[in-house]
Amino acid sequence: MKNHKDGDLKINGLGSAGGGKYNFVEINGKGDISGNIECADLEINGFGSIEGDVKTDTAHIAGKSDISGNVEARDFSVDGVVEIAGGVKAERLQNHGAMQIGRDCGAEEFKSRGGFAIGGLLNSGKIDVELYAHSSAREIGGENISVRQGEGFGFKKFINSILPGFGWKSGLEAETIEGDDVYLEHTKSKVVRGQNVRIGPGCEIDLVEYKNTFEKSSDAIVKSSKKV
Amino acid sequence: MENELISKKDLLELTGISYGQLYRWKRKMLIPEDWFIRKSTFTGQETFFPKDRILSRIQKIKNMKNETSLDDLADILSPIPAEAFLSKEDLVNARIVSEQAMKVFTDTLGEPDIFDFEKIMTVYVLDKLLQSGDISIEEGRSLISTLNEHYGEFQGKACDLLIVRKLGVSICILAAAPNQIVPDSGSKVVARLSLNNCIEEMKPKLPATQSHTNGEL
Numbered sequence A: 001m002k003n004h005k006d007g008d009l010k011i012n013g014l015g016s017a018g019g020g021k022y023n024f025v026e027i028n029g030k031g032d033i034s035g036n037i038e039c040a041d042l043e044i045n046g047f048g049s050i051e052g053d054v055k056t057d058t059a060h061i062a063g064k065s066d067i068s069g070n071v072e073a074r075d076f077s078v079d080g081v082v083e084i085a086g087g088v089k090a091e092r093l094q095n096h097g098a099m100q101i102g103r104d105c106g107a108e109e110f111k112s113r114g115g116f117a118i119g120g121l122l123n124s125g126k127i128d129v130e131l132y133a134h135s136s137a138r139e140i141g142g143e144n145i146s147v148r149q150g151e152g153f154g155f156k157k158f159i160n161s162i163l164p165g166f167g168w169k170s171g172l173e174a175e176t177i178e179g180d181d182v183y184l185e186h187t188k189s190k191v192v193r194g195q196n197v198r199i200g201p202g203c204e205i206d207l208v209e210y211k212n213t214f215e216k217s218s219d220a221i222v223k224s225s226k227k228v
Numbered sequence B: 001m002e003n004e005l006i007s008k009k010d011l012l013e014l015t016g017i018s019y020g021q022l023y024r025w026k027r028k029m030l031i032p033e034d035w036f037i038r039k040s041t042f043t044g045q046e047t048f049f050p051k052d053r054i055l056s057r058i059q060k061i062k063n064m065k066n067e068t069s070l071d072d073l074a075d076i077l078s079p080i081p082a083e084a085f086l087s088k089e090d091l092v093n094a095r096i097v098s099e100q101a102m103k104v105f106t107d108t109l110g111e112p113d114i115f116d117f118e119k120i121m122t123v124y125v126l127d128k129l130l131q132s133g134d135i136s137i138e139e140g141r142s143l144i145s146t147l148n149e150h151y152g153e154f155q156g157k158a159c160d161l162l163i164v165r166k167l168g169v170s171i172c173i174l175a176a177a178p179n180q181i182v183p184d185s186g187s188k189v190v191a192r193l194s195l196n197n198c199i200e201e202m203k204p205k206l207p208a209t210q211s212h213t214n215g216e217l
Helices: A153-162 B008-015 B019-027 B051-064 B070-077 B088-093 B099-109 B117-131 B137-154 B195-205
Strands: A009-021 A024-051 A054-067 A071-078 A081-084 A088-095 A098-101 A105-112 A115-131 A135-149 A172-184 A187-199 A204-216 A221-227 B005-007 B037-041 B044-050 B159-166 B169-176 B188-194
Touching: A088 A098, A105 A135, A105 B019, A115 A172, A115 B019, A135 B019, A172 B019, A187 B019, B005 B008, B005 B051, B008 B019, B008 B044, B008 B051, B044 B051, B088 B099, B099 B117, B099 B137, B117 B137, B117 B188, B117 B195, B137 B159, B137 B169, B159 B195, B188 B195
Parallel strands: A009 A024, A024 A054, A054 A071, A054 A081, A071 A088, A081 A098, A088 A105, A098 A115, A105 A115, A115 A135, A135 A172, A172 A187, A187 A204, A204 A221
Antiparallel strands: B005 B044, B037 B044, B159 B169, B159 B188
């Protein structure tokens, strides 16, 4: 995708630009891009708004960004707040902030150390989630799925206990979760299906269907489980 | 049109594949998005598949995945255009399209020096519908110009081609799939084709693209 004939686009301060093909796109400050962009690297620090699709090798979003279309990237990392109305496709996706995706999110590796809301399916070979904020996806599917409570969870619990209704409801919610090896903590779901399923503390699951093994923590609620 | 659906659970049981495999194949686009049909059941939302198509697809993937990498397989199965540049003679001689369909195409758009993937697909779809007798040559012309002008906008996403007739006037429509389209009662959908299926069907017929799969797909 790297093509040195394409120029760079840099917005420092306040600016706007049209979409197109670039080598390096950087927004520091507040930048609006209208139209689809295709580039080698995308870096947003500050406020970025893209009216269109993004296709890039690497994307790093720190700050706050809105993208109205789809995002396709090899490496995608989020350290701030990003709202994507479309879907996301990436090789590796790392989220250390808050990520909202309107449609499906597919990644070979999905790592989250923040919170996310995915309107469609989260599909990934390796889902590695530590919960630091309330997270949700309509469906989750993949090979290895691991959802754990993040450190500092206790601190949040404390905040919640003294400030109820503060809105800090941590945990993961999904209608269905399906994978080969599944480990969940603090997850609420109607159905969890997999080869090997381990349900850790804080979970509320209506139905677990497993092929090989099933373990349940004493702090978890599983309404029914069956071996298929 | 096959209407029989199979639930995801039954599918995995029948084929012996795991959830992880199914999701990986979906990510690699070995299984088209629009085959995943979500339906409400008493246990909540469940996913169903068109039974015949998914079973034969999984068989294909299982057969081929030992020799071919998943990414190569995805290229073969994906609707993204393959590299293909053929001449008019190549296409007719290899019996990819009929001479009649080719004539309608060249009468409409003139004769290009070389047929790229999109043009090949256009003639292929045209040929298919003319052969089946579903459409007239006039409708074929409108199909050619619709695909010529607008197919690029779909950028390889699943799309359906529809020909709708009302009072002897016909309209050619390209619609993103999957979509339910209901015309008013006075009109009739005379043809509806999934272009992705056509591409899948056609790709192995093209010479020089993944020749080892010839006859297999």
